[in-house]
Amino acid sequence: MKLFRKQYSQPGTQPGVIHDEKKGELTLSLFDFNASQCVEKLNATAEQCATFLDSNNETWVHVQGDPDKDTFTQLAKDFGIHELFIEDVSNLGQRPKIDIQEEQIFMILTLPVQTELGVSLQQISLFLMKNTVVSFCGGKFNPFTTINNRLKLPTSRLRKRHIDFLFYSLIDTVIDWGFPVLEQYADRIDATEELLLENHDKDILQKIHLLRREVLLLRRQIWPHREMLNTLLRDDTSELIESDTKLFLRDCYDHSISILELTETYHEMANGLMELYMSVVSLKLNDVMRVLTIIATLFIPPTFVVGIYGMNFSRDAGPLNMPELYSPYGYLGVWAVMIFMIVGMLLFFKKHKWI
Incomplete structure (x- = not known):
């Protein structure tokens, strides 16, 4: 499993410091829409996106890539994001969390993605403001391509509802990405169990240990999602989330619980594989003795x-x-x-x- 490691500042460093270590490519995508029209701008600039933030339409700005320090600072200034929040966005490895304010809701989610090299964990940062959603996703993989396609449809529910429904849709997309990853783990557990019953050399032990470690780390990263959604559902101080949207968030909350239960099950199954390996080795030793x-x-x-x-x-x-x-x-x-x-x-x- 490819994991991001949290970057820690030197003790005594001023809050809001952004580590200037990432100088990758950056892509800004803008969707300004209402029930009758949708304006899409790919490869937009921060200045172009800032001009749409005060419009009467619903606006979604998606930041894809790894900006450097100066670019992050400029984005925070143009989008009205506090420096402490942009520090969390820039310094990867943050624990999933939520910060609810009167005029802004900030969330950090963990996105598990199945790649050729294994499972990769990406940090997704979401900001909900009045008529505006700003999302940050590192790397080149964009998990929200389905949302992009839905926005282009005139009959899409995203076009007919307030911006908080788009905010829910982004959260739901990140949560649901866990299901195909867990299916991959289920297949790996079944294949490892069959291989273990046929052969129980040290290579099998290494595979079991790696599987246990990956499931445990995945469980640790997605565990806070449930509490975050529960906090968002119970919040009555912010008017950014409408009551109708909270009905959909409850469904998203149920999905997070299902993923957690599956993760717990697969973690126990991985532990069971280790116990089965020890039992098989012990039986073989007993036969020899x-x-x-x-x-x-x-x-x-x-x-x-x-x-x-x-x-x-x-x-x-x-x-x-x-x-x-x-x-x-x-x-x-x-x-x-x-x-x-x-x-x-x-x-x-x-x-x-x-x-």
Whole structure:
């Protein structure tokens, strides 16, 4: 799993400091719409987007990419975003959270995305203001292409409702991205379990450990989503979210609970795989030890017999000293006794189902 690591400032650093480490590409997309029309501007500038913020239409500005420090500062100034919020947006690795103010709602979400290299976690930042939504997404992957297409349809519900419904739609999209990722984990768990029952070498142990770690980290990142949505539903101080939209947010809240329950289930299943691996290895070791014990047990009586006849007592010292040594069938007799003892023990083990 590819994770972002939170960047920490030097102790005593002034609040609002933006780490100037990212100098990637930046794309601004603008949608200014109402029930009858939709203006779309791709590759727009911050100045062009700022001119639409005071319009009577609903406006959505999506920032895609990794701006540098100066660009972030300028965006915050043009969009009316507080420097503390833009610090959280810029410095990736923030814990999902929500900040509700009278004129602005700020949310940070974690977006899990399945890639060729595994699961990647992206930070999504959303700002809801009067008639305006501003979203930030790092990297090149845009998770809101479906929302873009829906806005272009004249019959879309997004065009007919207030901007808070678009805000809900963005949140719901981020939450729902967890379902296909969890399906991938379900397939990986099933495949690992089948492979474990067939083969239990150290490579399987490494796969199980990696799977447990990824599910645990995913659970930690998406766990706050439920509390955030619950806070947003219970808030009565802000008028930015209409009561009708809160009905849809409740459905989004249910989705977050479903994802959390699935994550918990898969985490327990991953732990179960580790226990199954230890059980399989233990059973294999027990089988090996049982075979070795049986072999050792079978040779203990013959070893005792051979040890007796290996004692060097002279026959000339007395008639009781190894009388079998002078018998023409003594050697064969000893072999017959040892074979009889081995066969007898095998039959005894078989009767008691030890072998």
